Amino acid sequence: MDKESFLQWLSGEIPETLFPQIAAQVLFHCENCGECCRGEGYALVDVADIEEIAGALAISPTQARARLTDPDPEKNPGCRILKSTGPDRSCCLLDRNTGRCTIYSHRPRICRTFPMISEPVKTGEIISFYSDCRGTAKFVEMIQEKRSDPRVLEEIESLAGDEERLQDLRIMLFIWLSGMMGETEQARQICGATGISLPQDARSLQKDCLAYFLMTITTDGLDEYEYDGPANRNSNEKTKRKN
Ligand code: SF4
Ligand code: SF4
Known part of the structure; x- marks a missing residue:
């Protein structure tokens, strides 16, 4: 399989909504x-x-x-x-x-x-922003800060106008997900077949992921997000888990 046929497989088999979810997970930092x-x-x-x-x-x-x-x-x-x-x-x-x-x-x-690559809570949402996840609260703050940063806006414009870079990024996101899921052999095979690999500098992938996320996801609704973790919450209130 070469790069072109892998891209064809990717567009036929993988829902488009998975890519912004992966980009968000790359950017997400768990606060434990x-x-x-x-x-x-x-x-x-x-x-x-x-x-x-x-x-x-x-x-x-x-x-x-x-x-x-x-x-x-x-x-x-x-x-x-x-x-x-x-x-x-x-x-x-x-x-x-x-x-x-x-x-x-x-x-x-x-x-x-x-939490970013999980079943969305409400129909129509691509990502669930869990109110009791401290990492999600930090993620929302980061997005609110970066979404109007002129350098980020430039990156979005540059990425949106470069179809080949976008295709390469989708391949990288799939490789990253394969590695995260422990499918290292699959990740290695995709790198070999497409000639695409993850950049040595993690910040380079994060920069592209931020631009891709903001390019593909409407973030206005994030202004209503409120962190409701243990420190802010009545101890009797129920919490969410992975399912
Ligand atoms: S709730 Fe969020 S920040 Fe807390 S451990 Fe789970 S993923 Fe990490
Ligand atoms: S739900 Fe259980 S297995 Fe999963 S990260 Fe938490 S402690 Fe580990």
Whole structure:
């Protein structure tokens, strides 16, 4: 497969809305507040996720499935959910003292892509901006600051007028996502087939992602965003999780 046929595959198989979501995830910085690892939701896992977790804990997939997962209440095919524990319904893999994931580099794929590459809450929205995610609050602040920056506006104009650069960026975003999902062999093959790879300087990709995000997403609604994390919230209020 060469670059042209990969681009054809990409435009046929991958929804256009995924690319601004990936760009947002590249720009997102997790503040490790732990809010997405406790509360009413749960992390959905499939067989590959359970095998990865089992490897990280040096137990068998059968043991991991039995000890750490429950049936998925929504019955997604081939999926289970991670067990929750305690009164705050923390994920069983969360260290409740530090608020950190105990298997972070082996966490399920749904946790790797949270919060920007997740199912939008309201129809018509491309990205869900979770009010209890501290990283999202910082992301919104960053976007509000940058969206009128003249240098960023110049970047948007330059990117919007350069179809080849846009195509290359979409390939890079897909490579980045593959790496994030642990699909390193797939990422390597795409690099080899298309001749496109991620830039050495992460800031270069971030600059393009910011321009691409602002070029493809209407951000006016972000002015209504309000952070409602633990410090600002009644402790009885329910929190959101990954599902
Ligand atoms: S697996 Fe880790 S990142 Fe995912 S919900 Fe559990 S503690 Fe959080
Ligand atoms: S809620 Fe947001 S900032 Fe907090 S741990 Fe989850 S992704 Fe990170």
